[in-house]
Amino acid sequence: MPFQVLTAAALPAYLATLPPMQERFTDFEALDVAEVGDGNVNFVFLVTQRGAPERTVCVKQAVPYLRCVGESWPLTRHRMDVEVRALREFGALCPQHVPAVYAADSEMSLVVMQRLCNHRILRLGLIDGLVYPRMSDHISTYLARTLFFTSDLYLAPDAKKAAVAGASNPELCRITEDLVFTHPYDDSPTNAYPPGLPPRAIERLQRNPPLRAAVGEMKYAFMTATEARLHGDLHTGSVMANAEETFVIDPEFSFYGPMGFDVGAFIANLFLAYVAQEHRQRDAGRDPAPYREWLLQSAVETWEGFERKFLALWREHEADGTGFIGRDLDGESAEVFRAAFMRHVFADTLGFAACKMMRRIVGLAKVADIAGITDVAARTLAEVRALRIAEHLILSRHAFGSIGAVVAAVERLGATPLDA
């Protein structure tokens, strides 16, 4: 049907027109609909049949503007096609961590998908200090599988080039190019400087030639390195989890880009949680050390798990001795190449993590972990520390020998005093 913005009232009748919904629901007159979109970009509805709680779906509709700003910030509805294709591709590679797509309607810019009933946005759980014992294992599996199987290391060259073309997403990439890689560093009017952040902390970002050159290099890699199909926005708000399960949602920013961008996005958000939890745990009357230790350990396990699983997939794919570099005549060359490759992804991961952290402090979009701290001094301390960590990560991204060394630096710089 031609595009129209759906309402909760209109949704049951619309769903009844979709053939796949006939087996999902038995009574379209008895559907309860709740609008739960968090307000930034899209509308999200949860639909449940009364008396049959297992008969439930999630409906997400993209409207042709940025919802939180209004029609003055137009956004193509085409992004829903991107999201549906990405959900299907990632779901095929990693069904246990991607919600199933039941139906999609390109004209309506809408997807009907698996409702995650017992899962919560990971960021909110982390803010509350919850431990997710399987998070790092699941996210590293998701990263390893989605990045390996969409890369030149696995796909035939023609298939990979066709996949790159099919994943083009210039409009959403432009948002990242501007909001992650440009505006935070050039004093753009889109920035939102936190109330307590000292001007010298902002200047340290914006009038710092080595830092700005490094950010430029990451931006250039983001724009030119067609390594793998990325999620493109893999922060902790794009994950829904509980103690047993982890799902990665909202891949509307998906495109072919550098692998480290997805890995770095997730790790950056763990580091942001880390600097926030010093205050949040104390505020809740708890010793911050154990939870913060878990957050850093999760960063270690995310990287190490990703690396181990990615390499395992790669070695298995090349088990016959022939692979990306050709036949491995001496039995060592493929491993030496793999090690060099992982060093490259690791440096990218740190560089992108840093950009993601910096933009969340001074740029337009915040993270609630930090921005939600009402004590201005405590919030500012977390912000200053996040910036200091990010600066070190991006400038030293080629020098770190291990994620352990990175985490040690995060701990050290995470204790930066406010007047440093």
Place this chain on the structure above:
Amino acid sequence: MPFQVLTAAALPAYLATLPPMQERFTDFEALDVAEVGDGNVNFVFLVTQRGAPERTVCVKQAVPYLRCVGESWPLTRHRMDVEVRALREFGALCPQHVPAVYAADSEMSLVVMQRLCNHRILRLGLIDGLVYPRMSDHISTYLARTLFFTSDLYLAPDAKKAAVAGASNPELCRITEDLVFTHPYDDSPTNAYPPGLPPRAIERLQRNPPLRAAVGEMKYAFMTATEARLHGDLHTGSVMANAEETFVIDPEFSFYGPMGFDVGAFIANLFLAYVAQEHRQRDAGRDPAPYREWLLQSAVETWEGFERKFLALWREHEADGTGFIGRDLDGESAEVFRAAFMRHVFADTLGFAACKMMRRIVGLAKVADIAGITDVAARTLAEVRALRIAEHLILSRHAFGSIGAVVAAVERLGATPLDA
């Protein structure tokens, strides 16, 4: 008209059907046609109106197979569309160094273009020991303009992404991926080992984990780095020149790839000429030193000219203080980024130059500079030296501080004895 392989006899009648030819020729009955294709891939005809030598064109037709192998090696005729588009785009950016396109016929896989009457394939001139006083200046201009104006440093993000999609050329890229980056190093049956080359020189290439890992990194960059629209095959056989003018022809391998690939291809071929000319100059009764010095000086001038002109275009484009990294608040950040950027292109240039050199020694396609040396010992010496230079360039590509240091290494390793 539907595709058919043109013959010299059929060409005048065909040309008469093309409207743009009506102003080029006044008598289609009086056209002399000579087939001059060098035999690898395409047919090339030179057409001149008798009694009017200024009425002349060059016609190039792609046939659906690799001409030198035959119909058993099919190649899409689509490559002529790629070539025509590349000729037009490069011609618009650099008309003084790209032959003008008069007419193109996609169905016939054919282009009618400016005939370069007084120019000779550069490789043949170099083999004969000719000095081209404007070569480095012209090639560096061509490289700077074609690479800068097609990159993210100049184009708007959407335009650049559309350009990448429009320049897709998977079939020809595959040839490079195989013949430049894979087969030479894995003892592929496509290799053609020179008669005198010692097995240890081949093993040094093929059973050398750091070298093969480095080649893998260059291959990966070739396949993933959509930096600029490349010529894609910029060796000295793709250049026609005389003392005053220089034209870059045959961009059928054009696609969006890493800038260093084009720069490196050209410099690699100067280094191959360098190792060949030790013997060739002596054989002609001349002291090899001056000509070899000119070749190395040309490599220096090609890189330095490219860097200087590229930076000049970039600075001019960002003269208002806003550019790729955003607003330059401190007045130094843009320059620091530019310097880092050029270091990256420089390292890529050396790495790609090395791959191009190695494949020309052990791979399927040779360069006549070396393969045309009939004295086997002299040819072998040139080959061993080329491989030694290439090995050093790729392994130390991030360590060289200047093209001067590179050329010093080329001189040193270019004196490697055969039994080294």
